[in-house]
Amino acid sequence: MxxxxxxxxxxxxxxxxxxxxxxxxxxxxxxxxxxxxxxxxxxxxxxxxxxxxxxxxxxxxxxxxxxxxxxxxxxxxxxxxxxxxxxxxxxxxxxxxxxxxxxxxxxxxxxxxxxxxxxxxxxxxxxxxxxxxxxxxxxxxxxxxxxxxxxxxxxMSYLLPWLAQPGLKTPPRDKVTIFGDGNAKAVxxxxxxxxxxxxxxxxxxxxxxxxxxxxxxGNVHSMNELVEIWEGKIGKKLERFYASEEELLKKIKGMYSVFVFIKLVTETYGISVYxxxxxxxxxxxxxxxxxxxxxxxxxx
Known part of the structure; x- marks a missing residue:
């Protein structure tokens, strides 16, 4: 051997x-x-x-x-x-x-x-x-x-425990904010x-x-898909709010780590990875x- x-x-x-x-x-x-x-x-x-x-x-x-x-x-x-x-x-x-x-x-x-x-x-x-x-x-x-x-x-430990919702420690149960159109895929x-x-x-x-x-x-998902998975687990539809890229860019300037990761999911990861x-x-x-x-x- x-x-x-x-x-x-x-x-x-x-x-x-x-x-x-x-x-x-x-x-x-x-x-x-x-x-x-x-x-x-x-x-x-x-x-x-x-x-x-x-x-x-x-x-x-x-x-x-x-x-x-x-x-x-x-x-x-x-x-x-x-x-x-x-x-x-x-x-x-x-x-x-x-x-x-x-x-x-x-x-x-x-x-x-x-x-x-x-x-x-x-x-x-x-x-x-x-x-x-x-x-x-x-x-x-x-x-x-x-x-x-x-x-x-x-x-996944960076974003999924709170479904990419800044300020939360657990996934939302009523409403969710999605940056971009929510269709870019990430791994x-x-x-x-x-x-x-x-x-x-x-x-x-x-x-x-x-x-x-x-x-x-099986680990490749968009934010829209992740929200759907969570909705299926809690048996409830969440109210969705879509934030523009301009809004995300403003937030990045104020809070680096969290919003840069979200930016990567909503835009960059869909290009550079997938x-x-x-x-x-x-x-x-x-x-x-x-x-x-x-x-x-x-x-x-």
Whole structure:
């Protein structure tokens, strides 16, 4: 039996990162987690680390700002997966330099896990959210580091628990606001599913130096369809209000995160994900103890 790659997870106490570490362990990969000292004093993070340690993960102290600890960690593994918060995406620059200098990494999966930054169209409204990711891609490619980019679209936990209704914590039961015409389709995924498919790429040569798009057909819905699904569950029709693009743009200026996500669903995702992904060079299936799903691969 071929030996499994050794995997380093950076960001293992985060929501996605913890799932990545768990699936790496379940899949039989020797799994390492780079952790800050502060994680050990945070009760919630410390509990996650205890779980991973008990499951067989090796915990390595270090940070993305500490070249020595990064070098020591990178030299122990074959694959590096980064799952850090969006605002820290440029902090991967030192890691990329260390990976280049170490010369032993067979694959680097940078922190993206969203829309393809090279294709998303949101007209300078994202506060450099995607341009930073594109900058990291160009650096990886310029250094000749083997990579896989995971384009998983939208995590359903960001919008679906409140049906994209700002100010609510649960789905509405009387009226609902839909931005745009509500017909643009988006792909909604769960963190644990994304983690499972990400780990499935680790030793798969078909996904090396490619962007990988996760698009389960059953997870593709428009806002109108999501409202209909919710109406079916509560047995009641909601009063629908349609807000124009101009109204949405005004709200984006006042509240970045929530409304930019809605903008992506109502307009950008319908173009960059559902339309352009079909231009990928090939399609394949990943079957590694994971339910089958169409995976689109695109050469970079």
């Amino acid at each position: 071929e030996e499994k790659s050794r995997v380093l997870i950076i960001g293992a106490t985060g929501k996605l990162g913890h799932h990545l570490a768990k699936f790496s362990l379940r899949s039989g990969h020797p799994t390492f987690a780079l952790i800050r000292d502060s994680s050990l004093t945070n009760p919630e993070r410390a509990e996650k680390l205890r779980f991973l340690s008990d499951a067989g993960a090796t915990l390595l102290k270090g940070s993305l700002e500490d070249e020595e600890s990064l070098t020591e960690a990178v030299k122990q593994v074959d694959v590096v997966i980064c799952a850090i918060p969006s605002k820290q995406v440029l902090d991967q620059k030192l890691l990329i330099r260390v990976i280049k200098q170490a010369g032993n990494i067979k694959r680097f999966i940078p922190s993206e896990f969203g829309a393809d930054p090279d294709k998303v169209q949101i007209a300078d409204m994202d506060y450099k959210f995607y341009s930073r990711r594109a900058e990291i891609r160009r650096l990886i490619e310029a250094e000749g580091i083997p990579y896989t980019y995971i384009c998983c679209n939208l995590f 909604f995924v769960k963190e644990n599913d994304v983690a499972a498919f990400t780990i499935a790429t680790v030793d798969d040569p078909r996904t090396l130096n490619k962007a990988l798009y996760l698009r389960p057909s 339309g352009q992904v079909n231009g990928g060079h090939s399609g394949t299936y990943l079957q590694n103890s994971v339910a089958c799903c169409v995976i689109w691969l695109e050469e970079k």
